[in-house]
Amino acid sequence: MVESRAPDCPTPLQGPRLVGDIGGTNARLGWQAQAGAPIESVLTLPCAAHASLEAAIRAYLTQTGLPLPVAASLGMANPVTGDAVAMTNHHWRFSVEGLRASLGLSRLLVLNDFTALALALPTLKADVLRPVGHGVAQERAPKALLGAGTGLGVSGLLPRPQGGWTPLAGEGGHVSLAAQTTEEFAVVQHLQAQHGHVSAERVLSGAGLLALYHALAQVQGQTSAPLVHAADVLQGAQDDPQGLAGQTLAMFCGFLGSVAGDLALILGAQGGVYIGGGIVPRLGARFALSPFRARFEAKGRFRAYLQSIPVWVIDSPQSPALEGAAQALDGPS
Known part of the structure; x- marks a missing residue:
């Protein structure tokens, strides 16, 4: 600041x-x-x-x-x-x-x-928050925030002993992206050959969604449609959830769940995890049905810990x- x-x-x-x-x-x-x-x-x-x-x-x-x-x-x-x-x-x-x-x-x-x-997180009203899964927020506990749009923004809030909150300023969107499945490993290797370092933002952003679509096509040996915008992938996923675009969106949501779970563990975000940005709010009910929550909780011995943490999508007109x-x-x- x-x-x-x-x-x-x-x-x-x-x-x-x-x-x-x-x-x-x-x-x-x-x-x-x-x-x-x-x-x-x-x-x-x-x-x-x-x-x-x-x-x-x-x-x-x-x-x-x-x-x-x-x-x-x-x-x-x-x-x-x-x-x-x-x-x-x-x-x-x-x-x-x-x-x-x-x-x-x-x-x-x-x-x-x-x-x-x-x-702004403590001031958000319930009518602009869409829950994803279960969990109950603890009062005066850290809150985590991330959101995919043009880039991947990451922040959080830490409670101060005297009251109020301290916001975090960092560049967490540029941490290294970790694959969890054989197909994800292949996709990350493909992107690594193109870009060197594969950050979370390299996939979890508008440009990243498009890059993920073309990388997945290469890994699967498919011919990808000449899409040029992230919105094209989102529309394709809606038209054919089982097709290449639908698989791309599912992988995107899975990666986002893993990154969000990592952030929740790092911050001890028992006050909840908030998802902003321009992409996820546009998914509506599809996001709740995606692999996001399962991947968010898939942290081995800390599964129960993450199951207790609520996640909300910020869906505000302003x-x-x-x-x-x-x-x-x-x-x-």
């Missing part, structure tokens, strides 16, 4: 704020009239349609007719470790200090997008990361 303040920035800072959830494909921007106010005027802008993040922000303000805010908080789909920010799955680059000054903001906060989403970005401006939750 990196912050830039103008030399004359007052404390506390009053006035309207811009909040953003900036992914590799879309920039979701919203407006808060003041701290604690509802997030309104939410727009989704395609990243490819704008030369820079600043251009996207100015386009948002033009389209909504809103004035420049006094502060902004932006969740970004990349590591945020210093003033220079470079997106992992898009070409936008900027200086936090330079962007603040160019927009005339008194304060700019930039954090990882899944760190922002993690901050990105909860916007609320998390606003909370980051307000300080520790």
Whole structure:
């Protein structure tokens, strides 16, 4: 999390704020009239349609007719470790200090997008959470978060002894992917020959789903259809669950279950595991019928431990990361 303040920035800072959830494909921007106010005027802008993040922000303000805010908080789909920010799955680059000054903001906060989403987890209502399997969350226990979209985001929340939560900022999507079946080993070896390191994100993302489809076709000796988008694989899986696309989606969900189970064990996530991102929420009831939950629990002696942990898919019409970005401006939750 990196912050830039103008030399004359007052404390506390009053006035309207811009909040953003900036992914590799879309920039979701919203407006808060003041701290604690509802997030309104939410727009989704395609990243490819704008030369820079600043251009996207100015386009948002033009389209909504809103004035420049006094502060902004932006969740970004990349590591945020210093003033220079470079997106992992898009070409936008900027200086936090330079962007603040160019927009005339008194304060700019930039954090990882899944760190922002993690901050919002305690505020999520039951009507935006779809359970996958059983389990009961323990209060004041760690929560895990992951989600496949343009990339694979990973985060979590750790309870603080004095109350509130500490969000985790990391790049867990780039851990090495571990195969569990003979066919998965063959697929990973095929991808390794192409890319060297096979990270979880190499498979568990939009581009990864497509790569998995073509790799599985090679392993099975099939001729794959010339699909170019992850949505094509999802549609193919819906049309023919037993076909190549359906098998690809099942393998995708199995890999995701293994990675989610690993994350739950690492964090001791007895407060639950949350799944965001753009892919899984689109699967609807199909996800609950997938290999995900069985693979999530398939950890040998710790099967019973994982069986007790609930898993939810976040299915919200508005990105909860916007609320998390606003909370980051307000300080520790």
